[in-house]
Amino acid sequence: MAAGTVTYVTPVAGATAPTKAQAAGVNLVQADVQFAATNTAANIVHNMGLSAAGADGRPILSAVLTAVGTALNNVKLAVVDANTISVTPVLVVDATTIMTVRVNIQRGPGAADSL
Numbered sequence: 001m002a003a004g005t006v007t008y009v010t011p012v013a014g015a016t017a018p019t020k021a022q023a024a025g026v027n028l029v030q031a032d033v034q035f036a037a038t039n040t041a042a043n044i045v046h047n048m049g050l051s052a053a054g055a056d057g058r059p060i061l062s063a064v065l066t067a068v069g070t071a072l073n074n075v076k077l078a079v080v081d082a083n084t085i086s087v088t089p090v091l092v093v094d095a096t097t098i099m100t101v102r103v104n105i106q107r108g109p110g111a112a113d114s115l
Contacts, residue, residue: 004035004042004087009102017045020083024048029105032066033075035089037097044085046105060106061085067100075101 009030012018018029029046050059061077076088085105 002036002039004033004039004089006042006044007032007034018047020047020049022047027107031103031105032100033087033103034067034100035073035075035098037069039089041086041088043080044087044103044105045083046085047083048105048107049082050079050107058108059085060104060108062104062106063087064102064104065099066102067098069097069099071097073097073099075103077103 006015008014008017009032010028011022011026023029023046029044029048031044033042033044035042046059048059059079063075063077065073074090076090078086078088080086085103087101087103089099
C-alpha cells in the first residue's frame with residue numbers, strides 16, 4: 001500500500017521538507033497530508049531536532065481535518081525520531097474515502113532552539 005502525500009505549508013512550501021537550517025529559525029512546521037482509502041501512513045520530516053525523551057523539548061503535535069470523505073476519519077500522530085513525525089490514518093475502508101489533514105509540529109517548552 002502507498003503512503004499518504006505530504007505537502008509542506010510552512011516554513012517551506014511544496015513536497016520537500018525544510019532543511020535543518022530552515023527549521024532552526026522557526027517554532028512551527030505545518031504540513032498537509034492527503035490520504036486515500038488504500039494509504040497506510042506518511043512521515044513528516046520537520047528537522048527541528050526534538051527528541052521523544054523531552055531533554056531538548058518534546059514536540060507539541062496537533063492535527064486538523066481539512067477535507068473528509070463520506071466516512072468518519074481520524075489520524076494518529078507519533079514521534080518517530082528527533083526529526084520525523086508519523087501520521088497514520090484511522091479510516092473506515094471505502095473505495096471513495098479520502099481525507100486531508102493539516103499537521104502542526106511545534107517546539108515544546110524547554111526546546112534548546114526555541115525562539
